[in-house]
Amino acid sequence: MRLLTQGHDVVGLARNRPESWPSAADFVDADIRDAAAVKRALAGAEVVAHCAWANTPGPDERIGHEVNIDGARNVLDAMVETGSRRIVFASTAHVYGGGGGAPKAEHDALTPVTVDGQLNAQVERMVAEAGTEWVAIRSALILGRSVDNWVRRMLALPVFPARSSDHRMQVVHLDDALRLFNQAIVDGEIDSGPVNLAAAGQVTFRQIAAALGRPVVRLGFEPGELQRAQGAPLMDLSRLQHEWGFRPAWESTECIDDFALAVRGRVTVGKRVISLPWRLATIQDLPSVDAPSDDGVKPNLAGAAGDNGEFDTPIDPRFPTFLATNLSEALPGPFSPASASATVRGLRASAVCVAERLRPGARSSAKSRCAWSRCSPTACTARSRPRTSWPRRCLS
Known part of the structure; x- marks a missing residue:
């Protein structure tokens, strides 16, 4: 919506169109693994925001590699053929490796220890070597009332394990992440390279559990997604503040307070997040006001x-x-x-x-x-072109 209100044309690419997608933005129903479809979607774009990602390890590591690596290659190849100028990639703090030690700056070596971090680092190298302008936004854990991905599933657990619950970590609000993406897309003066993104301050899982109303108990195991979130290193935010002139509007504690709305009335059972029948859960993804009906009739x-x-x-x-x-x-x-x-x-x-x-x-x-x-977040891209004289493209 930010790009639309600023006068840019926006086109999304994913396997399923979300009902919340505004009719003012075009949408291509396709898979990022389809090179021909990606090329058609990127035709004429100048800036591409690439956010498609499949969490790894998952039930099918082959699909994860196809989406994350082959999908990114399809995007980069299409950019070369269509003349796109810049790519903005949604990366992660996990490219730096495990937690501990001093906060990591953008010039520090990448030594990822998780599969997800390794694949993100590989895509960053591909992006940097593609010969176009590029930005990799290395984000902390993204929270907010509208978050409905694996993070919500992880934090909607009925209880949190006590192990590592006092380990300090960084988070950022979804609104701030979107604002930074918008800046990376529209600001033509930004130099190529990575940038760290996190809210001011640090939090612990014990604080998150308290804000979400979840008890912290001793368990004989710790879910892998919790280990992944707790294992992220702290990041230095000097470049974000001084070179980009960007300061997140939400502080860390405010992020978790707002995220409490995402899990209110919900609990994770196995791999599913279910709504409790005696609680009213927050409606997170409203259909756009002009979304067509199921049989295609436009309002x-x-x-x-x-x-x-x-x-x-x-x-x-x-x-x-x-x-x-x-x-x-x-x-x-x-x-x-x-x-x-x-x-x-x-x-x-x-x-x-x-x-x-x-x-x-x-x-x-x-x-x-x-x-x-029904919208799948694992293969999602979007593109934008401005209605002004110079073309620009975004994938999200």
């Missing part, structure tokens, strides 16, 4: 054609009746754009919650699943 603005205002809601044309609210009487004032956004999003979130429970028109439990849950 129309409720107002008269050519005379639409900012509160005209797109609605399925098959509904014969429209309802209107008198903002000055029914809603509290003063009514600013921020309060309008919060009100509309709150209404849409409550509608999603009701629909999930009533399941209107559902004939089976399979059909009643949230449509946006």
Whole structure:
């Protein structure tokens, strides 16, 4: 959305289009492992944001290598053929190796010890040797109320193991990560190279457990994902602050407080995160206001054609009746754009919650699943082109 509001054309590439994807941005339904599809998606782009990643080790290491290494190679080859100028890669602190010692700076040697860190370091080398401008954002653990990946699954465990629970670690909020990606995409003066990203301060898993309302107990084992998160080294943020002029808006403790909303009413059972029936879980991924219905019918603005205002809601044309609210009487004032956004999003979130429970028109439990849950994060890319005179591209 940031790129769209700044006047850039945005195109996403993934195997499934999220319902939250705005209609103002194009989308290509394809797999990053499909070299021809990647080339078509990148045609004419100038900046590419590459965020596709499959966690490793996983149930199928072959797929992880195909997505992470072969997928990155497809992106780089397509950039050469289409003339893209810059790539922004979502890397990780794990490229530095294990925890302990002084905070790592961008010029320190890469000595990854985990498979995931090794693959990230390999992609960084590929990006640096591709002959284009490049930025690798080495991020700490990303938190926030909208996070719904392996991090949520890991931190939605009913209990946390006491082992290493006091080990200090860095985190960053999703909003700040997106802001830095946006800066890396649009700022043409940024020098090529890596940059560390983390919020101010450090936290422990014991603090995270307290914020999430999870007990810390002695267990005979420690889940691999927890070991991975705790094993990340601390990073030096001098380049982020002085060369990039970037300061995260969220401090570490604020990140975990906000992330508590992501796991509220949810618990991890095995490899699944389930919602507790007696708790209302946060609606994390709202369908875009103009998302088409399951059968492909696109909504129309409720107002008269050519005379639409900012509160005209797109609605399925098959509904014969429209309802209107008198903002000055029914809603509290003063009514600013921020309060309008919060009100509309709150209404849409409550509608999603009701629909999930009533399941209107559902004939089976399979059909009643949230449509946006079908989006796979393991093969996701996007591209952007500006509407201005110089073309730019992004993959996310």
